[in-house]
Amino acid sequence: MLDSRHLATFDQVVRTGSYSAAARALGYTQPAVTQQMKALEREIGIPLFARAGRGLKLTEAGEALARHAEVILGDLTAAQQQLDALAKLRSGRVRVCAFPSANATVVPEAVSLLLAENPGVRLELLEDEPPASVQRVVSGECDIALAFSYPGLHAEIPAQVVEVPLMEDLLTVVLPVGHPLARRRAVRLADLSGERWIAGCPRCRANFLHVCAEQGFTPDVVFTTDDNLAVQSLVAVGAGVALMPALVLSFLCHDKVTGRVVVPHTRRKVSAYVLRDHLRIPAVKVVLDALGKAAAARTSGC
Structure with a gap:
């Protein structure tokens, strides 16, 4: 099993081109970086670097690992962000990202309901248009996204995200x-x-x-x-x-x-989008319920 700390150091060595440059970027000593790379090579059982003059050159195994390291570390970061989001939600903070007209109408009316019925839930409001707002749910930047879609224009929803229809x-x-x-x-x-x-x-x-x-x-x-x-x-x-x-x-x-x-x-169609696992979190359910009531009560005209 690869050590994620060693993999992150390896990625930095590849990016900077040397142990010393990676050490400076990470705030480590050069011997510490060297030891981590030796430990990583022992884990893999094959050399990752070869000397090329005063510099380093990746071996075939090193090149293969470098291709995967960025993806692996990106996935780990996304997972950590989502776990952090879950931990924060237990304290009642919910981050809602909505398009401008929803932030000016549905969201304030939902806030009014929350203040009256669930004052312990605190909202952090963000603004973005779809599909970027839905991607923020996936990346862990927000917990609920309010977005709109049109019939006849297919908008793909990420597999880990659930759509909760609110209004037309x-x-x-x-x-x-x-x-x-x-x-x-x-x-x-x-x-x-x-x-x-x-x-x-x-x-x-x-x-x-x-x-x-x-x-x-x-x-x-x-x-x-x-x-x-x-x-x-x-x-x-x-x-x-x-x-x-x-x-x-x-x-x-x-x-x-x-x-x-x-x-x-x-x-x-205006919908809320949330990670499937977040549906089990009480604070998220409370906010979704308030958004649903606010959307159902909307009247409009000019």
Whole structure:
């Protein structure tokens, strides 16, 4: 069985090119590094280094181990991060990473419930868009991720992660006040085929292009930004129109834009993502329950 400490030292020797440089990087003495490398060679039963002048050269066995060392050490680091996360969760601290409009709506309402019913649970709030937010769960950077997905656009979920559906968020077309179609209660997407468009984040933009293609047209996208206020401001000055989740319009609505239901209805699914093993942790279950109640109580509009 390989000693992980010896493997980490070996990786540093390979990266720096010498025992002395590795010793400086790790804060060890050079004899200590030398002893660890000799111990590692004894464990393996074959030399890992050969002298090349004043430097070191990896043997064939050393090259083979070097290829695997980074992966092994990365897996050990990820495992340690997840174990650390479990230990911290027992004290009631839960790290939640959500996309911006969820952090402005669902999360604060869940916090209100927690303060009333479970004040011992403390939340640490982070912000990121999917799929990066879900990857933060895998790496141990957060305990729960709130992310969204669109029907028809496959988003692969890591095997160790569980999806907990929270709500469906209707997409709305945002028009300048005074736009001819603003007089309608609902607007057909195909009727907007000749408009200029402002598109959002990469995942939203991909869905937007997908639904437009289903309606038989390619939109003229003149601006792209993941800043919801910037999108509405551009719409307000007549730079274009946009599709925007109703969740955003429930807390942010420029006074010179109006939202209308778009036909056919398009929704995004908002879910919580958590490591399967974390579902057994009481603090996580309490937070998931609060998020579920907050999402179910959402109302939206512009």
